[in-house]
């Protein structure tokens with residue numbers, strides 16, 4: 001099948017590449033010339049495990065192409081995936097200008113039947129608007145607009161696309177469903193379901209999924225804060241609730257808050273759509289408020305530990321990306337945490353295995369950048385852990401102690417056992433657990 005993917009970001013690049021991997025001829029189009037030029041030279045603009053080799057193979061075999069000629073990509077494709085960004089506007093609603101721009105272009109270039117698949121996360125009713133725009137430009141009804149929300153996780157995006165838990169296809173058209181089913185069949189060979197529903201419900205499903213996941217994180221974070229307050233231990237509580245099959249363990253890890261390009265913007269966008277429809281909800285706003293507060297928790301602990309002598313101290317930060325296995329720093333808790341530390345008069349040196357370039361764009365010379373985890377600790381009076389990269393889980397604690405001026409760790413992801421850290425001579429602060437003083 002000839003497939004066009006418009007918008008070559010995290011979603012479009014992964015989706016386009018995986019669609020080529022199953023034998024389709026895919027053309028990926030984007031307005032960003034620099035990005036397309038990189039991709040044409042087999043260089044990839046993002047960090048995503050496993051993606052580079054897939055792109056190289058499919059490009060070499062001629063099934064995967066990149067272009068800035070969006071009109072031509074539309075003309076050449078039977079199926080067009082829209083995967084452009086839908087960032088937050090000031091009021092929290094989704095900015096749909098890129099989606100609408102692509103819809104108009106599709107309308108201008110429509111000839112013969114085309115299937116338009118919206119993969120961007122968009123508010124309920126956007127599919128109707130895309131349809132209207134295409135109709136207005138093309139004066140034709142020889143097309144279908146399907147909602148096909150994407151659930152991939154950055155850091156495991158290739159796997160998630162190749163083996164999705166489920167595929168959602170929102171359409172009232174049997175023909176559109178049949179084509180979509182054919183496209184997705186290679187990825188659901190283990191019988192994971194392809195679920196058909198109406199387009200509005202498909203659009204809503206994506207927002208509900210992300211809001212539910214964000215709610216779980218904010219819920220466990222709030223419970224962790226109450227544990228700290230009352231002298232309980234969130235680790236024990238987690239175990240105590242997780243074996244209840246109605247609750248489970250997944251996504252119930254307390255920490256320094258969620259970030260990324262999806263949860264914050266999608267929870268806000270759903271709250272805003274609900275508001276505009278006349279429904280004044282409470283939960284979505286609370287999820288975001290708890291998260292905002294959570295991102296400052298680590299900063300509060302640092303402030304309390306050092307007291308009046310904080311001004312001018314160096315603090316080392318491990319982890320900048322909003323989660324491990326990605327270089328994405330959009331809405332990353334590290335941004336709020338580092339800014340909070342700087343406001344306290346602290347000097348920051350930070351390290352991340354892959355997000356250093358992104359961090360330099362955000363912080364410039366406001367902070368220093370470490371060459372490796374241990375060099376980052378030089379002259380520092382404490383270490384703050386923000387992202388739970390695997391390489392931070394079992395570090396050389398002797399080396400950490402030697403490098404730090406004071407043996408203090410503020411762990412925003414609860415990756416260490418407090419008892420171990422006490423034995424190793426550290427003061428240790430984590431989330432939802434009592435602070436630990438060195439036992440020797």
Ligand code: NAD
Nearest residue numbers: 007008009010011030031032084085086098101120121150
């Ligand atoms: P991104 O910002 O990484 O990429 C968007 C791309 O669209 C950019 O390369 C940009 O240049 C391009 N673009 C913008 N306007 C364009 C236009 N008019 N024509 C052509 N290209 C244009 O975004 P992303 O993270 O890939 O997200 C894309 C959509 O998918 C969003 O709606 C997002 O909410 C959703 N989504 C993202 C993820 C994720 O993990 N990142 C997961 C599921 C869903």
